[in-house]
Amino acid sequence: MPLLYLPALQSAAHLPENLHDLVTALRSFAATLLVGAVAWIVVRLVASRIERVAKRARGDEWGPAREQRARTLAILLRNSGRVVVVVVVVIMSMRAFGLDTNPLLAVSGV
DSSP states (O other): SSSSOHHHHHHHHHHHOOOOOHHHHHHHHHHHHHHHHHHHHEEEHHHHHHHHHHHHHHSSSTTHHHHHHHHHHHHHHHHHHHHHHHHHHHHHHHTTTTTOOOHHHHHHHH
């Protein structure tokens, strides 16, 4: 008898059948979360760097317009980066636990 004996849940959720598979899935999940957190931080750093560079341009004639464009770009990068990171982490986490993500990728057009 497997350590995790949940036949109804195993068929529906593709749970690991033994402790070794569970530990491997959890390690993969933790690595996915770590990479996602690093990517999240990188996106935030790049967006804040864009905003800082734009604030330096206040002194010239086109400074306010450049600052507004840079602020818009930083907001766009931060929000779209956040969505991309979250979606990739969720899909990779699902795959770490053995769920078939090919239908999700096919629907999204990837």
